[in-house]
Amino acid sequence: LASLFAFGAHAADLPRLVTKEGRHALMVDGAPYLILGGQAHNSSNYPNALPKVWAAINDAQANTLEIPVAWEQIEATEGKFDFSYVDTLVTQAREKNVRLVLLWFGTWKNTGPGYLPAWVKFDNRRFPRMVDKAGKDSYCHSPFGTETLKADRKAFVALMEHLKKLDGEQHTVIMVQVENEVGTYGLVRDYGPAAQKAFNGPVPAAVLAKQKAPVSGKSSGTWQAVYGDYAEQYFHTWAIAHYIEEIAKAGRAVYDLPMFVNNAVRNAVEPLAPWKGNFASGGPTYDVIGIWKAAAPHIDVAAPDIYDHESNKIFATLDKFRRPDNALFVPEIGNSADLARVAWPVFGKGGIGFAPFGIDYFEFSNYPLGAKATDRTMVEPFAQIFGTFRPMMREWAQWAFEGRTQGVAESDERTPQTITLKNWTATVSYRQRQFGDQAAKDPMEGTDKPNGGLAVAQTGDNEFVVVGQRARIKFEPSGRHAGKPALYARVEEGRYDGKGNWVLERVWNGDQTDYGLNFGTTPTVLKVKIGTYQ
Ligand code: N0T
Structure with a gap:
C-alpha cells in the first residue's frame, strides 16, 4: 500500500490550506491546486437550474464551480433537513470532473437576511436584528443573537455531516465559504444590551496581539481606549468574526474542509480612515484582517470580491489581501472582459484561485459590476486564460507555492x-x-x-x-x-x-x-x- 501512495496524488488526503515561509497552497488530493473558478448567480442553486450552470462552467474551461447552499433550502422547516440539491450537485460535478466550493448563505448574505428560512426571518424576538443608538431595528441580524447562532450552526453542522458522508472519500467539495459578504451597511455596530456590555469590556488579548491600534498606540484597555475612532468598527468586526468562528469551528469538528470568508471591499487606495458609512462595517475589509485572524482561527482566508474596474484599486486590493498570514484568493470578480486580465497577477503572485461571478446562462446581468452579456461571449475572455492554465495548473500551483512565480496585468495607464x-x-x-x-x-x-x-x-x-x-x-x-x-x-x-x-x-x-x-x-x-x- 505504501508504494501506491508514492505516486503523488493522494485522494485520501483532505483538502487543506498550507502555509510555508509566508506562501500558501490549497492542497487537493495531496498537491497544490489552482482554482480556475466560476461562481454561479445567486439563485442558480437548484437541481433544475444546474444545466445552465454547467454549460457556462464548461465553456469557461473552469475546473471549479462556486455555488450557494442556502439555509432556506436545506431547513425550510426547523429541524427537518433536505440535502437533495447537494446530492444532485455533487453527483453532477463528479460527472463533469469539476470541483466544488460551497457558499453557505445563512445568517448573512451581502449582510442581509435574504436566505434565512422563513421561521428565522420573521421571528425577530428569537432571532433579533441589530439596534441603533435609539433602539431602532436594523435590517441586519445581530451577531449577539445567541439563538440565531445556535440555529445557523446547527444547520451548518448538518450540512458538513452530510458532506462527510457523501464526499468524505472523494473530495469533490474542496472548500466552504461561511456566510457571504458579512458586515452591516448604515450602522457601525449593534447597540443592544449584550453588545453594549461587551463594547465596554476589554479588548480580548488575541485581538490586541494581531490588530495594532492605528492611533492610540495603547496595548490594552477597552475598545474605545485602544482603538479610538476605529473602536466601533473593530468591535463589530470582532463580534461577527467570533460568530462565524463558532459556526466554522463546529463544522470543521465534523468535517475538516478549508473555510473562508469573502469581503465587499472598501477602497484600498484612499488613506485609511474610520468608518463613515462608506463600506459594510464588521466585514473582513483589508484593514481588519488581524481581527479576523485573532477571532476566527478556523477561517483560513479572508478573500476580496472585486467589482472595481480601476486598475489602481484592483492592484491595491490584491496587495492588501496577500499576506504571509492570508492567502490571496479572489472568489468573486466581475465577469466583464476587462477584468479577465486580473487573473494574471493573481496566478502570478501565488494566489490560490480566481473566479468570475455570474458564470451561468441565466439572463441576468449585474452590469455595471460585471458584463452586460449573459451568453457565451461573457465567458470567452476567462475561458482563454483558464484553458491555458488548466493542463498545467498542478505545475503552476507548485511553482507558486515555491515562490517562483510573478505576474502582472496591464494597468489603465498602459505603461510598462x-x-x-x-x-x-x-x-x-x-x-x-x-x-x-x-x-x-x-x-x-x-x-x-x-x-x-x-x-x-x-x-x-x-x-x-x-x-x-x-x-x-x-x-x-x-x-x-x-x-x-x-x-x-x-x-x-x-x-x-x-x-x-x-x-x-x-x-x-x-x-x-x-x-x-x-x-x-x-x-x-x-x-x-x-x-x-x-
Ligand atoms: C456580490 C455580488 C453578488 C464597485 C453582486 C457585490 C454576490 C455578492 N456583491 O452581484 O450579490 O453574492 O458577494 C457587492 C458590490 C457592491 C458594489 C461595488 C461597486
Whole structure:
C-alpha cells in the first residue's frame, strides 16, 4: 500500500490550506491546486437550474464551480433537513470532473437576511436584528443573537455531516465559504444590551496581539481606549468574526474542509480612515484582517470580491489581501472582459484561485459590476486564460507555492511594468506591434482597451515558463548577471498535456524573438532558456 501512495496524488488526503515561509497552497488530493473558478448567480442553486450552470462552467474551461447552499433550502422547516440539491450537485460535478466550493448563505448574505428560512426571518424576538443608538431595528441580524447562532450552526453542522458522508472519500467539495459578504451597511455596530456590555469590556488579548491600534498606540484597555475612532468598527468586526468562528469551528469538528470568508471591499487606495458609512462595517475589509485572524482561527482566508474596474484599486486590493498570514484568493470578480486580465497577477503572485461571478446562462446581468452579456461571449475572455492554465495548473500551483512565480496585468495607464526575478529583470509592455519597436501610435490589433497580462515562473537559474496575452516581455541580466550580454538559448512554444509532460509545438527564433517575446490575442505558453557570456 505504501508504494501506491508514492505516486503523488493522494485522494485520501483532505483538502487543506498550507502555509510555508509566508506562501500558501490549497492542497487537493495531496498537491497544490489552482482554482480556475466560476461562481454561479445567486439563485442558480437548484437541481433544475444546474444545466445552465454547467454549460457556462464548461465553456469557461473552469475546473471549479462556486455555488450557494442556502439555509432556506436545506431547513425550510426547523429541524427537518433536505440535502437533495447537494446530492444532485455533487453527483453532477463528479460527472463533469469539476470541483466544488460551497457558499453557505445563512445568517448573512451581502449582510442581509435574504436566505434565512422563513421561521428565522420573521421571528425577530428569537432571532433579533441589530439596534441603533435609539433602539431602532436594523435590517441586519445581530451577531449577539445567541439563538440565531445556535440555529445557523446547527444547520451548518448538518450540512458538513452530510458532506462527510457523501464526499468524505472523494473530495469533490474542496472548500466552504461561511456566510457571504458579512458586515452591516448604515450602522457601525449593534447597540443592544449584550453588545453594549461587551463594547465596554476589554479588548480580548488575541485581538490586541494581531490588530495594532492605528492611533492610540495603547496595548490594552477597552475598545474605545485602544482603538479610538476605529473602536466601533473593530468591535463589530470582532463580534461577527467570533460568530462565524463558532459556526466554522463546529463544522470543521465534523468535517475538516478549508473555510473562508469573502469581503465587499472598501477602497484600498484612499488613506485609511474610520468608518463613515462608506463600506459594510464588521466585514473582513483589508484593514481588519488581524481581527479576523485573532477571532476566527478556523477561517483560513479572508478573500476580496472585486467589482472595481480601476486598475489602481484592483492592484491595491490584491496587495492588501496577500499576506504571509492570508492567502490571496479572489472568489468573486466581475465577469466583464476587462477584468479577465486580473487573473494574471493573481496566478502570478501565488494566489490560490480566481473566479468570475455570474458564470451561468441565466439572463441576468449585474452590469455595471460585471458584463452586460449573459451568453457565451461573457465567458470567452476567462475561458482563454483558464484553458491555458488548466493542463498545467498542478505545475503552476507548485511553482507558486515555491515562490517562483510573478505576474502582472496591464494597468489603465498602459505603461510598462518591471518584474524582479533571480538574476534577471523582466520588462512587460503592452500595445506593441509584434515586429519592431513602435508602440502606442500604431498598436497591436485588439488592444484598444487594457486587456493584456502575463505570468512567469522561474523554473531554473536561467529558465522560465512564461504565459501571456497581448503583452511583450524582455529579459535583462541583473544581480549576478548584471552587465553581461544575454541571448536566448532556446524559446519553445508548446503546452503541458495535463499529465506533467511538455509538448513542443515549435521553437521561436528570428522575427519571433528579435523584438522581445510577443504574446498575441490567444494566450501562449513559452519555455524560455537564456544564456550569458563574458
Ligand atoms: C456580490 C455580488 C453578488 C464597485 C453582486 C457585490 C454576490 C455578492 N456583491 O452581484 O450579490 O453574492 O458577494 C457587492 C458590490 C457592491 C458594489 C461595488 C461597486
